[in-house]
Amino acid sequence: MHTLLPFLLAMVAAIVLLNAWATHLKIAYPVLLVVAGLLVSFIPGLPIVRIHPDLIFFIFLPPLLFEASWTISFKEMKKWWRMIGSFAFLVVLFTAFSVALVANHFIPGFTIALGFLLGGIVSPPDAVSTGAITKFVKIPKATSVILEGESLLNDASSLIIFRFALVAAGTGQFVWQQAALSFLWMVIGGAGIGLLLAWIFVKTHKRLPLDAQSHITLTIIEPYCLYWVAEQVHCSGVLAIVSGGLFMSARRLVFLNSASRIQSFSVWESFVFILNGIVFLIIGLELPEIVEGVRAEGIPLRAAIGYGVLITGVLIVARIISSYAALIATLIFRPSVAPISRSNRRRWLMPLLLGWTGMRGVVSLAAALAIPITLDNGAAFPHRNLILVITFVAILLTLLVQGLTLPYLIARSRLFDGLFNEEAEEQIRQKMKQGLKQHLYQFLKAKHEKELNGQASMEKFLTLWEERAKATDDRWMNVKTKSLFVEMLESQRQYLAELNKDPLIDEAIIRQQLYQIDLEEERLKII
Template sequence: MHTILPFFLAMIAAIVLLNMWATKLKIAYPILLVVFGLLVSFVPGLPVVKVDPDLIFFIFLPPLLFEASWAISFKEMKRWWRIIGSFAFLVVFFTALSVAVAANYFIPGFTIALGFLLGGIVSPPDAVSTGAIMKFVKIPKTTSAVLEGESLLNDASSLIIFRFALIAVGTGQFVWQEASLSFLWMVIGGAGIGLLLGWIFVQAHKRLPTDASSDIAMTLIEPYIMYWVAEQFHSSGVLAVVCGGLFMSARRLIFLNSASRIKGHSVWESFVFILNGVVFLLIGLELPEIVGGLRSEGIPLGIAIKYGILVTVVLILARIISAYAAMLATYIFRPSVAPRASTRMRSLLMPLFLGWTGMRGVVSLAAALAIPITLSNGEPFPNRNLILFITFVVILLTLLVQGLTLPYIISKVRALKDFMNEEEEELTRLKIKKELKEHVYQFLKTKHENELQGNAGIERMLKHWEEKTKANDDGWMSEKNKIIFVEMLESQRQYLSELNKDVTINEEVIRQHLYQIDLEEERLKMI
């Protein structure tokens, strides 16, 4: 314990410093974390890192998925559900199939079942890596919504493939009827359990006398409960967390007050940042153990690297082909819902861009480590160490090659800069700000017309609320004026919620305004 604790604290410090460096270099911090972990793993005398797969799945995955479901725009998910669904399920299956065929053909000792196992592991792109890269480049909201929605669902689909392939490798047979029923239960049961628990948690927040601290503490344990309960019923814990998180996110204004939303945002942002950092460092630190396993099986390192490069190329090509196939199918069968670009060149480049965003990370590592060391009959699991090494190479290459080139491609290729005809965020923000001012003025005049006459406090409120100035004398804000002010803020929230139904408005802009309203309400409590 005394040896591990300083090492763990050093990891946290390294994560913070590397994130600062990555921000300065304008690259995604997961890239630096993996490379740093890889370099540190060769330092003699450091503790050997052995990761328990259950630790990755249960400790890391639920909160990461829960936070992602709160951050995504559910409105955009509903708008582009067809392409999101195709990428999250059909593209993942096609990618896994491509890897299975290539592995069976090129890698000695790999059956189709083992190939599907490897395909299920490496098929889901990592949302954290893509999100970190998007901090430094501007992409259209449509593309961003597709990537975020896909990242929420593809983890579940890939892990379902992984489970079935694991059963096929262990038993030597695959019963389609049983697999189909099991698949349906994992999807329907996982989603249903997540929605049910999400509803229960919403009611608990609403009915219990909670404050900001207890609300945040409850949200920290809720994803673990969703995941654990779903897994106990042999359904998808990933889908349970995603569906439950989306259900609760859509109702955050109902069961959380302004203090809980503001403080919870900061807590979750720091918590998820540390979790992501630790996982990506572990990816690099795991390399010595993986290489040691290869040597014990007599597999040359150079040959294993070639296999890793082969699988990486297959993954990239399969995703790009799938992206163009999805675009073609959409234009043929559902042209009315197809994303529109201003030129043919931009239409052709959009699937290429979507195909190039497939960096791998946390879920792939967790799934690879979850492969049992031995089969049920006691024999060693076939090619386990080679699968682990190939997974590591895939994660490293996709992070370095795609992760480093994606910002350059977006910044240098003119057609990718604005291939969607969308309203600029800044113009939308200014438009909403102006409409909010008009709404507040009309609200106060209509509902509190009597109080406006000769009430200096209300007049000052009308004049200065949007500038959020702090008056030197707080006496003007009487208890009665506070009640009116709170009503005004709640009216703004309702107005923004109605405005958010407009599909042309970016929900992120709406959320920024809602956050400012929460800050204003908290400032009011201090007066």
């Protein structure tokens, strides 16, 4: 422990430094992390870090998926549910099927079951990698929502494929009738358990007298509870986390106070960042052992890397084909919701760009590492090390090739030029703020008219509302005015919640204003 702990701390420090370097270079930090993981494997004398395969999913996936479900806007997902649903389920299934056929045909000893297992591992694009890459370029909100929503849901669909293929590869049997019933139970049961537990968690947060630290601690525990309970009854733990996370995210104003919401943002952002970095470095530490295992199977390393390049090509081509198929189907069956473009050239370039965003990342790594070392009969799991090498090559190539070229392609193609209307967005912000001012004025007049009359402090409070940001003297903020101020802030939240029902208003703008209100409430506590 005394030798391992400094090494783990050094890993975290390396992750931080790599992120800082990536920001300086204006490239996505997962690109540097995966390269660092590869370089780490060549350093002699490093301690071997092993995590039991059964614990990989339980340690890393629940918080990563839970945080992603809190970040995304469910309101925006509903706008593009057809596109998100097709990419999250149909495209994942098509990709896994393509990988299975190619692997079975070109990789010696690879059965269809092993091919589907590999396909379930490498089929889901990584939301963290895509988000980290696209933050350096401007893309339309709709495209961003589609990518985020797809990444959230395709993790669940790909891991369901992974789970069935794992059973088939281990037992050599696959009964379609049992699989269909099991699939329905995994999906319906997983989503149902997630919603039920999330409802219980919300009630617990509301009724217990918790401070900000306790609220945040519970939110860290809850995704693990969602996953564990669902898995105990053989449901999809991933779907439980996603459904439960979306349910709780939509009710964060109900059961979390302002301090909890502000502090949890920083805590969760740091927590997820460290988890992502550790997964990439762990695979780097295990690479020497994995390579030795591949060679022990009689497979040259060059051949294993070649298989990885082949599967990566299948992933890219399958996603691009799926993107064009989705566009053609939309133009035929739903032309009213087809992407708006000023020219046919831009319209037909859009699927190519969407297909080029399929970088692989942490979920694929975690799934590959979760393959058991041995079968139930004690025999070694077939081609486990080769699957790990192929997965790592796919992640490395998609991050380096697609990740480094995507910003250039967006800028070079000028695909999104003219689609950004910053003036309209600023007008929405100004209209929202003006609406808040009018709402507050009516709130004060309607509820506190008697207190305003004849109360110098209350009249001063109303007069200084517009200029309070410039005020340097806060002595007028007595107990009564502070209580009124808190009521006003809560009234603003209710107003914004109603305003968020307007489908034309971006929820990101609403969340930014809510965050400002939370900061204002916290400022009151130190006056």
